[in-house]
Amino acid sequence: MSSKTNLSQRARRAGGKPIANVLMARTMAQPDLVSLAAAFVDHQSLPIEPTRQALEAVWSQPDRALAAMQYGTTIGHPPLRQTVLEQMLEADGRTAGELSLSVDQVVITTGSTQLLYLVADSLLDPGDIVICGVPSYFVVLGMLGNLGARVIGVEMDADGLIPEALQDELTRLEKAGLLDRVKLVYIVSYYDNPSGITISAERRPKLVEIAQRWSRGSTIHLIEDVAYRELRYWGEDIPSIRSFDPDGRTVSVAGSFSKSFSPGIRGGWGILAPELVEPVLSQKGNLDFGSPSFNQHLMTAVLEKGIFEAHLEKIRETYRQKIETLLEAADEQLAPIGRIEWVRPTGGLYVWLRLPEGIDTGLSGPLFDRAIAEGVLYVPGEYCYPSEGCPIARNMVRLSFGMPSREGIRRGVESLARAIRGVI
Numbered sequence: 001m002s003s004k005t006n007l008s009q010r011a012r013r014a015g016g017k018p019i020a021n022v023l024m025a026r027t028m029a030q031p032d033l034v035s036l037a038a039a040f041v042d043h044q045s046l047p048i049e050p051t052r053q054a055l056e057a058v059w060s061q062p063d064r065a066l067a068a069m070q071y072g073t074t075i076g077h078p079p080l081r082q083t084v085l086e087q088m089l090e091a092d093g094r095t096a097g098e099l100s101l102s103v104d105q106v107v108i109t110t111g112s113t114q115l116l117y118l119v120a121d122s123l124l125d126p127g128d129i130v131i132c133g134v135p136s137y138f139v140v141l142g143m144l145g146n147l148g149a150r151v152i153g154v155e156m157d158a159d160g161l162i163p164e165a166l167q168d169e170l171t172r173l174e175k176a177g178l179l180d181r182v183k184l185v186y187i188v189s190y191y192d193n194p195s196g197i198t199i200s201a202e203r204r205p206k207l208v209e210i211a212q213r214w215s216r217g218s219t220i221h222l223i224e225d226v227a228y229r230e231l232r233y234w235g236e237d238i239p240s241i242r243s244f245d246p247d248g249r250t251v252s253v254a255g256s257f258s259k260s261f262s263p264g265i266r267g268g269w270g271i272l273a274p275e276l277v278e279p280v281l282s283q284k285g286n287l288d289f290g291s292p293s294f295n296q297h298l299m300t301a302v303l304e305k306g307i308f309e310a311h312l313e314k315i316r317e318t319y320r321q322k323i324e325t326l327l328e329a330a331d332e333q334l335a336p337i338g339r340i341e342w343v344r345p346t347g348g349l350y351v352w353l354r355l356p357e358g359i360d361t362g363l364s365g366p367l368f369d370r371a372i373a374e375g376v377l378y379v380p381g382e383y384c385y386p387s388e389g390c391p392i393a394r395n396m397v398r399l400s401f402g403m404p405s406r407e408g409i410r411r412g413v414e415s416l417a418r419a420i421r422g423v424i
């Protein structure tokens with residue numbers, strides 16, 4: 001008699017992952033396909049030479065080189081944590097004192113994905129509630145579902161998550177006796193994935209104030225994901241949501257070097273509310289007792305040598321050209337079809353399209369296979385919706401312009417236009 005492995009509830013919830021699998025398999029099967037789906041960064045401008053210089057800086061100092069090859073601490077390399085904190089304060093034009101911040105609240109993680117997971121795992125029991133804007137980053141939606149959380153989506157507009165919608169949802173949950181189950185609000189505050197939207201400066205303090213006002217029994221933490229803050233192509237930077245939370249008990253920040261430098265380094269960081277530091281470090285201790293020292297020493301050198309800023313300048317220009325190409329192609333190819341709408345992002349890596357009502361963009365709808373046959377892959381919008389709250393809009397498409405060339409982007413949009421015409 002053969003026995004069967006009895007997987008944990010969590011492993012069973014994690015099963016499937018249709019989006020990653022399906023999209024990857026499709027891309028492999030058809031190499032000439034233009035992928036406007038993958039959230040990869042521009043390949044040709046990856047910082048090979050700058051990384052060599054940073055590595056040489058580490059290697060030229062024997063003590064530093066040895067430390068880079070040794071285990072480090074769970075919280076991360078002190079100079080890197082210090083630099084992360086200083087950069088954030090500088091970007092926000094604030095002092096550590098004004099924001100009640102110290103380097104003890106800065107944690108280095110293996111990608112910001114790990115930070116988000118550690119925070120979620122520290123706060124959420126199955127059935128606990130997370131509120132997010134709709135649409136939302138599907139990897140985080142999957143992660144939260146995997147932890148057994150209920151994720152409730154509230155409405156966004158061109159200025160980001162609507163404070164009144166958040167308030168209405170909290171009122172509804174309170175009436176249902178569920179306020180004490182609300183643990184987290186998750187927000188991508190700059191050039192959101194997938195919507196491309198940046199939360200307006202006016203809304204930022206309101207969101208903090210609402211989270212604080214409704215933290216009646218226990219704190220409702222607001223996690224501000226700033227993965228795309230540096231990828232700004234037009235306009236001015238605006239202060240983080242964290243900068244409107246002077247005592248820092250509500251807002252924690254998740255940041256990443258993946259988009260701004262290199263995802264291969266898997267460098268992420270968190271600036272945490274004081275109450276989250278210890279639990280996150282305990283969880284991280286159980287998981288890996290520290291992210292790779294080598295990568296942290298390397299990133300420290302990247303940041304201190306001015307290498308980071310120079311690279312950023314370069315990729316900003318690359319992406320500015322790419323997004324212009326995508327928006328021009330959309331104006332030429334998609335606008336004439338009619339009833340297709342998109343917001344014009346000023347940064348990030350995504351353009352979020354609304355197709356005419358009734359066109360199902362999902363894997364089982366007519367457009368997806370048609371688009372592949374025409375030579376383009378996109379992310380069906382339905383993956384960006386949590387299972388509760390705002391209903392899933394079936395006619396949405398996420399396009400990424402990070403990876404393909406400008407020529408590829410043009411061809412991809414032409415292919416998409418042909419596919420849409422074919423199903424209208």
Ligand SMILES: Cc1ncc(COP(=O)(O)O)c(C=O)c1O
Nearest residue numbers: 039111112113193227256258268
């Ligand atoms: C909004 C958002 N947050 C976090 C991440 C993850 O980045 P990291 O490579 O730091 O784990 C991504 C990656 O695409 C993202 O889009």
